[in-house]
Amino acid sequence: MKQSMQRNGLILAAFALVTTGLIALTHTLTSPVIQDQEQRQLQQTLNSIIPPQLHDNDLEHDCTIVTDAEYLGNVLPKRVYRARMDGQPVALAMETMTPNGYSGDIRLLVGVNSDGVITGVRVLQHQETPGLGDKIELRIDDWILSFNGRRLTEENRASWAVKKDGGQFDQFTGATITPRAVVGAVRQALAFIQQRQDELFGAPNECQAGTGDQDE
Incomplete structure (x- = not known):
């Protein structure tokens, strides 16, 4: 019983570690894209009220x-x-x-x-x-x-x-x-x-x- 609980605990810990890693990786990969989109949106909005x-x-x-x-x-x-x-x-x-x-x-x-x-x-x-x-x-x-x-x-x-x-x-x-x-x-x-x-x-x-x- 104790070994089973330990094994399940290790599985949950490994799952949490992998999930955290995937979230961090996704953020790293998408952050530049999001920033670029925000910058383009800012440019468009500024240009709409103050023409280039x-x-x-x-x-x-x-x-x-x-x-x-x-x-x-x-x-x-x-x-x-x-x-x-x-x-x-x-x-x-x-x-x-x-x-x-x-x-x-x-x-x-x-x-x-x-x-x-x-x-x-x-x-x-x-x-x-x-x-x-x-x-x-x-x-x-x-x-x-x-x-x-x-x-x-x-x-x-x-x-x-x-x-x-x-x-x-x-x-x-x-x-x-x-x-x-x-x-x-x-x-x-x-x-x-x-x-x-x-x-x-x-x-x-x-x-x-x-x-x-x-x-x-």
């Missing part, structure tokens, strides 16, 4: 990292990518988020040119209800494009809200919470950039090629 013809620098490898819970949704660090042409500032693409989505956090990327005009907004991650709140995704609806070309001023600040709240942005039928959260997050991100644009462009580069990206 507007800058001559390597956008995804020119960034600074900021934190500001009041303007950017939480205390976690956010990347701000800098677009330049001949070394001159052209536009910024800043990560931000809102915890006020219907189903939780919504992560965004907001592009703003040097004149304070939005060049584009994209949703990076969300858990909103399919068929309702997920209309913030461009692949589902073009609502997110309603930010293009807008700026924030003291005169129009009140209009940065959904129409149900007296603003200029459409809400979704049966889903007001999600667009309200996104509009608020974009407004705050735009205000942050307006206040710190020169500082953001002048900050040291924290995303240089070959140094590895920092995680939130």
Whole structure:
């Protein structure tokens, strides 16, 4: 009986060791592929809000990292990518988020040119209800494009809200919470950039090629 238990224990230990080894091997083999896919996705998203013809620098490898819970949704660090042409500032693409989505956090990327005009907004991650709140995704609806070309001023600040709240942005039928959260997050991100644009462009580069990206 004792020998049988020992034998079974050895078999289980060997099985666990082999399983752990296979998991480690799989991670080693797939990690570069996943990182490459993530990098390509980042490039595509950045290019969608700041077109390549507007800058001559390597956008995804020119960034600074900021934190500001009041303007950017939480205390976690956010990347701000800098677009330049001949070394001159052209536009910024800043990560931000809102915890006020219907189903939780919504992560965004907001592009703003040097004149304070939005060049584009994209949703990076969300858990909103399919068929309702997920209309913030461009692949589902073009609502997110309603930010293009807008700026924030003291005169129009009140209009940065959904129409149900007296603003200029459409809400979704049966889903007001999600667009309200996104509009608020974009407004705050735009205000942050307006206040710190020169500082953001002048900050040291924290995303240089070959140094590895920092995680939130």
